[in-house]
Amino acid sequence: MATASARAVGGKKRVLSPSAKKVRSRNLRYGITFIAPFIVLYLIFVLYPVVQAVQMSFYDWDLLGSTKEFIGLDNYERMLWGVNIAWSMTHMFWVRLGLLVVAVLLLFTPVKSKSITAWRVTGVLALVALAFVLGFHPGENGFWNDPDFWVSLKNTLYFTLISTPIIAGLGLIMALALQGGRRGSRLYQMAFFLPYILPVSVVTLIWSYFLSPNQGLLARMLEPFGVDPISWLANPNTAMTAIIITTVWWTVGFNLVLFAAGLQDVDATLYEAASLDGAGRWRKFVSVTLPGIQHVLLLVMVMQVIASFQVFGQVNIMTGGGPGTKTKVLIQHIYQTGFRDFELGYASAISLFLFALMLVVSVIQMKYLGKDNTK
Secondary structure (H helix, E strand, C coil), rough: CCCCCCHHHHHCCEEEEEHHHHHHHHHHHHHHHHHEEEEEHHHHHHHHHHHHHHHHEEEEEEEECCCCECCHHHHHHHHHCCEEECCEEEEEHHHHHHHHHHHHHHHHHHHCCCCCCCCHHHHHHHHHHHHHCCCCEEEEEEEEECCHHHHHHHHHHHHHHHHHHHHHHHHHHHHHHHCCCCCCEEEEEHHHHHHHHHCCHHHHHHHHHHHCCCCCCHHHHHHCCCCCCCCCCCCCCCCCHHHHHHHHHHHHHHHHHHHHHHHHCCCCHHHHHHCCCCCCCHHHHHHHHHHHHHHHHHHHHHHHHHHHHHHHHHHHHHCCCCCCCCCCCCCHHHHHHHHCCHHHHHHHHHHHHHHHHHHHHHHHHHHCCCCCCCC
């Protein structure tokens, strides 16, 4: 009987029989047919808007009028530059020193073990470049072209750096606490997940009422202890904290469910083997649990960082970016620039900057958190 395939001379190339080629071609057509609707929707609603945003970022594009004047890189210069911008060694010194220390630590182990990779070098160079860029600031009588952009970027980064570890870490801790099929664990998971299905308008209204200094429940709870009512959302020192707490309450349940599902996939025999080796709870967590949920951890961190960078609803409803600009974030700045000031071109430039920032951070996370440590 003739075989379905044969090897070419030297065994380097596989030659398919006519029937096998026909089956492969048919399967290819079926595959294309099934994914075609998704591809069409992806091109229309995802890829085309991105391409259009890139085009619009080079124009002075009015939302209401017909003004579409090509201005080149002016929108990016307006966003990232200013008047009398200087560079100094002392500006943001401790932040930049911290970045350089991290860069040195990233190189220390690879240099010692002589296993430097291109990704490691790229990450170190990126940190050094960032430390250099942070040295730029307005000099004497200088100013940024768009100071609101830098304020909103700073607030967005602050929100992301604070909220992401809290939400991810708290979700993991709660999942570990409910691990092992404890009595009522399903009920607790459902209770913690319930806020996540609420729309942002409902969540913010609940917390705005809860934090109200006049009629809020928190003020009444603190009153017996002699604590005066605090205007959480009107105080520049507490407004962002209130938004972070609201976001944690709203979203931590989703991460709890993801981590709980990931913990179920960890082989129980590994814990038994670790116990026989005399490992304690912390050693089991580091050597068994974390490697077992590595991919879930990567998923949670990437999704949470992207969501934090795109924070908008909580800020827009609870504080409107105030008091002053203490809670103004990038998405809100984009929204106001495009739909209040009708500057779609400049809003597109800021959107692309945010997209690039999220992409870089996500790639770094996937590279360092997505390592396969099972080898």
